Amino acid sequence: MNYTGIALWMFLSMLALLITGQRMYGIIGFVGIATALALWGPETISMPFDAAIQTLNWYPLLTVPMFVFMGYMFSETGIADDLYRLFHVWAGPLPGGLAVGTMAMMIVIAAINGLSVAGLAVGATIALPQMLRHRYDKIMVTGVVQAGSTLGIMIPPSVVLVLYGMIARVPVGQLWFAGFLPGLMMGGLFILYIVVRCAISPHMGPPLPKEERDQITWGERFRMLRAGTIPMVIFLSMTGLFLAGITSLVESAGIGMLATILAALARRKLTWKTLVRTTRMTLGVSCVFMWIIQAALLYSAVFDGLGAVNALETLFLGQWHLSPLAILLLMQASFLVMGTFLDDTAMLVIVAPLYVPLVIQLGFNPVWYGILYTITCQIAYMTPPFGYNLFLMRAMAPPEITLADIYRSIVPFLLIMLVAMAIVIAFPAIATWLPDLYFGR
Amino acid sequence: MTRESDSPLGQPAESAAGIGPAMTAKSELVGRDSSPGSEAGAGVKKLPGFIRAYVRFTDKLGLRVGLVAMALTFVLLGFLIEASVARLVFGVSHMWSTEMAMFTMSAYYLLGGALSEQDDYQVRMDLVYSRFSPRNKAIADVITAPILIFYLGSFFISAVGSTLWALEYGQVNYSPWAPPMAPIKIIMTFGIGLMLMQIMAIFFRDIAKALGRSIE
Numbered sequence: 030m031n032y033t034g035i036a037l038w039m040f041l042s043m044l045a046l047l048i049t050g051q052r053m054y055g056i057i058g059f060v061g062i063a064t065a066l067a068l069w070g071p072e073t074i075s076m077p078f079d080a081a082i083q084t085l086n087w088y089p090l091l092t093v094p095m096f097v098f099m100g101y102m103f104s105e106t107g108i109a110d111d112l113y114r115l116f117h118v119w120a121g122p123l124p125g126g127l128a129v130g131t132m133a134m135m136i137v138i139a140a141i142n143g144l145s146v147a148g149l150a151v152g153a154t155i156a157l158p159q160m161l162r163h164r165y166d167k168i169m170v171t172g173v174v175q176a177g178s179t180l181g182i183m184i185p186p187s188v189v190l191v192l193y194g195m196i197a198r199v200p201v202g203q204l205w206f207a208g209f210l211p212g213l214m215m216g217g218l219f220i221l222y223i224v225v226r227c228a229i230s231p232h233m234g235p236p237l238p239k240e241e242r243d244q245i246t247w248g249e250r251f252r253m254l255r256a257g258t259i260p261m262v263i264f265l266s267m268t269g270l271f272l273a274g275i276t277s278l279v280e281s282a283g284i285g286m287l288a289t290i291l292a293a294l295a296r297r298k299l300t301w302k303t304l305v306r307t308t309r310m311t312l313g314v315s316c317v318f319m320w321i322i323q324a325a326l327l328y329s330a331v332f333d334g335l336g337a338v339n340a341l342e343t344l345f346l347g348q349w350h351l352s353p354l355a356i357l358l359l360m361q362a363s364f365l366v367m368g369t370f371l372d373d374t375a376m377l378v379i380v381a382p383l384y385v386p387l388v389i390q391l392g393f394n395p396v397w398y399g400i401l402y403t404i405t406c407q408i409a410y411m412t413p414p415f416g417y418n419l420f421l422m423r424a425m426a427p428p429e430i431t432l433a434d435i436y437r438s439i440v441p442f443l444l445i446m447l448v449a450m451a452i453v454i455a456f457p458a459i460a461t462w463l464p465d466l467y468f469g470r
Numbered sequence: 471m472t473r474e475s476d477s478p479l480g481q482p483a484e485s486a487a488g489i490g491p492a493m494t495a496k497s498e499l500v501g502r503d504s505s506p507g508s509e510a511g512a513g514v515k516k517l518p519g520f521i522r523a524y525v526r527f528t529d530k531l532g533l534r535v536g537l538v539a540m541a542l543t544f545v546l547l548g549f550l551i552e553a554s555v556a557r558l559v560f561g562v563s564h565m566w567s568t569e570m571a572m573f574t575m576s577a578y579y580l581l582g583g584a585l586s587e588q589d590d591y592q593v594r595m596d597l598v599y600s601r602f603s604p605r606n607k608a609i610a611d612v613i614t615a616p617i618l619i620f621y622l623g624s625f626f627i628s629a630v631g632s633t634l635w636a637l638e639y640g641q642v643n644y645s646p647w648a649p650p651m652a653p654i655k656i657i658m659t660f661g662i663g664l665m666l667m668q669i670m671a672i673f674f675r676d677i678a679k680a681l682g683r684s685i686e
Contacts, residue, residue: 046617050504050610052592055618062624077621078628081658085576088568091550094543174555264486277556279571283550309589312578316586317593319579340678372593 039064043328053372054317057379058324059336065331080326084319088279088363089201091192092143094315095282099263099289100147101182101307103138106298109151109255112137117159125227125234127163128173129220131156135177136184136216137257142219142262143188145410146314148178149418153425163428166233169226171430172438176219177416178447179407183210186270186282189406192322192377193399197385201278202271206464207396208403214459215404259296264287272467273276275348304451318374333382345387350468353391360384361401361450368409374465376409377402397453400460404450411439451453515683521674524686528671529588533662536585546571565647573654580661581590584668608679615673622666629659 039060046056058077065073082092101110105245116130123129131152138148152174160170185205194201227234251262267285293299328444345356364384367376381402388398410418413436422435453459516522549571556564584591602610633655635641642648678685 046614047595048598049614050594050602050607051617052594054592055621058621058625059617059663066624073630074624075631076628077625078632078658081576081580081625081629081662082632085572085658088572091546091571091575094546094575095550099541123596241486270554273568276557280550280554280557283547284554287551305540308543309536309585311543312536312540312551312582313586313589316579316582317591320583320586320592371595 032335035064035068036335036340037221037334039328039332039352047371053375054090054320054324057213057321057328057375059148061324061328061331065327065334069334076330078326080323080330083326087195089195090322092186092278092282093188093189093318094311095279095286096143096186097146097314098286098307099372100142100144100406101150101170101310102286102289102293103142103260103305104150104154105307106149106296107187108137108256108259108296108298108416109134109147110155111253112260113151113155113159115256118245118253124231124236125165125223127156127160127165127222128227128234129168131160131170131173132177132220132223134181135174136213137260138178139180139184141260141267141289142181143191144314145178145181145407145418146421147189149174149179149217149446152178153422157430158427161429163237164232164235166208167430168438169223169233170438171422171426171434172222172442174217174426175411175422175435175439176442177467178418179410180212180216180408182406183208183215183400185209186285187403188318189373189377189403190399191278191341192374193381193402194422196377196381197395197399199395199399203396203464203468204399205268206467207400207460210459210463211400211404211449211453214452215446216407217444218445218449222441230252239419240361244470259292263292321372321374322378325375329378332379353393355364356387356391357393360387361454364402364405365408368405369412371409373409376406376417394457394461395461396464397457397460399420400453401450404418404446404453407452408443408446411443484519488494491606517674517678517683517685520575522545525671525685526673528584528667529622530586532588532664532668532671536588537582539578539582539585542574542581545566546578549574565645565650569645569649570642573649576674577657577661580658583661583665587665587668587672605682608676611676612673612680615669618669619666619673622662623668624664625661626662629655629662631661 035420043056043060046060047053048344049056051220062073062077065076112134113131116134117127120126120130120133120290122203134156135148135152142148157174160173181187182256185208187205187208190204190208191201193199194204223234263285266288267281270284271278294301345351345359352357364380367380371379385395385398389395413419418434419439422430423432426435500604549567553564553567553571556562556567599607599610633652636650636655641651643651675685
């Protein structure tokens with residue numbers, strides 16, 4: 030068997046073993062080390078720990094526990110409750126207003142956390158019951174929470190973009206700038222959809238009843254605006270210091286975490302129990318990331334040793350005579366398919382080393398490709414069978430929301446995401462304009 | 471099932487807000503095919519005593535070490551804040567705080583791995599798996615456990631080899647600060663070994679569950 034065949038066999042056997050439901054890091058690591066031992070003999074036993082040392086030397090990985098902690102702290106301490114009330118009161122009187130307000134809240138939450146879990150937790154436990162109580166269409170609001178929370182990985186700070194930056198060797202600062210406009214654009218498209226949908230069928234999102242509105246005075250409404258200042262201060266202290274070039278990316282993440290703890294302290298919401306719970310959940314989620322990355326690095330090292338990148342290039346360019354755009358679309362399609370059953374971190378570490386050099390060789394901008402990849406991840410989060418969001422939603426949503434509701438709810442938002450991806454492919458400037466402007470190429 | 475009541479935290483991490491993977495009901499260890507009339511009077515068949523002792527010991531150790539890893543979150547934060555303050559106030563960057571932060575991060579997730587397994591965080595491709603009953607999940611895990619044990623075993627051997635080499639040759643990190651690598655490698659090796667122990671403990675639990683026996 031030639032090396033390309035072995036690479037293919039490695040990939041297929043990994044997929045086959047994943048179906049058994051055994052832990053992902055174990056299967057990825059096993060296929061890596063077993064192939065290495067079989068091909069190159071016992072001295073390759075050093076490879077698993079080499080991957081651990083490689084992980085140790087990857088400084089930006091330190092942001093993972095920081096951003097995860099911030100997200101959990103934010104939803105655990107009730108800072109998010111105030112934020113929800115703010116948008117509830119201000120957007121509630123409009124048709125579909127609560128859904129629009131929830132989406133706006135998701136954008137704010139996305140700006141202070143790097144994953145989608147925190148947004149989903151806040152959305153499912155705070156916003157969703159409220160919207161159901163106000164007789165919003167349950168399928169639409171389930172979709173709103175799911176789609177909105179995925180903005181967390183697009184709008185900076187973003188853990189997914191940090192990982193992409195490490196693999197593609199692109200400065201994370203550029204990626205964060207690049208994610209900003211596409212993230213807002215997607216949020217805007219979601220809001221547009223809600224407004225249009227509720228205009229066509231008003232029963233899907235009735236405005237707040239008048240008596241409920243009258244209970245809130247204008248003075249209170251303005252006082253509630255203060256709830257928006259805490260996330261703003263956290264966002265500015267973290268992203269501001271980083272973009273001003275004062276602190277490094279990782280140090281900014283530390284400052285963001287400290288700011289979140291201080292905000293919780295200032296609001297007297299920080300109990301010992303909350304702190305311990307948040308820290309334990311952070312450890313759990315960070316370990317998932319790190320153990321998968323470690324195993325996937327081992328796997329990619331073996332994959333690299335087989336020369337799989339060159340094989341793929343020859344196949345696409347030399348044998349199939351594809352145009353660069355066709356190859357790009359093919360890569361996106363394969364990412365989408367893989368994203369439905371692979372964890373996004375594993376997908377990135379395994380596939381990106383193959384694709385990113387190819388993207389650069391084809392003359393595309395790797396920063397722009399990072400944004401396309403992130404949209405793919407957003408879609409992957411929501412698509413069965415392996416969607417983080419589906420899985421978490423099932424655990425967190427009120428009981429009247431069934432699994433079938435959750436599956437049906439994502440359809441319109443998936444289409445919007447595909448449209449957004451098409452827009453970013455057609456107009457790369459949406460992603461590249463801001464970083465080019467700031468870094469002045 | 472006392473895994474959570476061992477915990478000084480009082481409460482499993484997942485229950486309150488439901489964030490994080492739902493715990494599989496490990497309390498369903500008592501199977502239907504147990505013989506109520508057995509002479510021991512316990513009502514349930516048990517695995518051999520030394521295995522039960524091993525599982526208890528490993529769970530406790532994993533939890534203790536996991537608590538240390540949780541504390542490392544704040545050590546990590548401390549190093550990053552130190553680096554920021556040094557930069558902002560004194561305009562200097564300390565090589566050592568960056569490197570110490572990186573070492574801390576490695577210790578954090580390797581020492582915390584066992585607790586993340588106890589809390590059942592590690593992700594699986596659950597297309598088929600999620601439809602199994604708890605007992606069938608245990609059976610599937612028992613069958614595929616050799617895969618995991620093979621990986622972690624080779625990882626551990628790999629770590630021991632690298633650590634012994636670092637000790638023998640007094641390896642230092644390739645950086646201006648040049649700290650010795652042996653201490654962090656020993657911690658990493660310990661974390662990987664603990665993960666292997668924890669996976670073995672979960673393996674025994676799954677055997678017990680698959681056979682319908684109690685492990686307590």
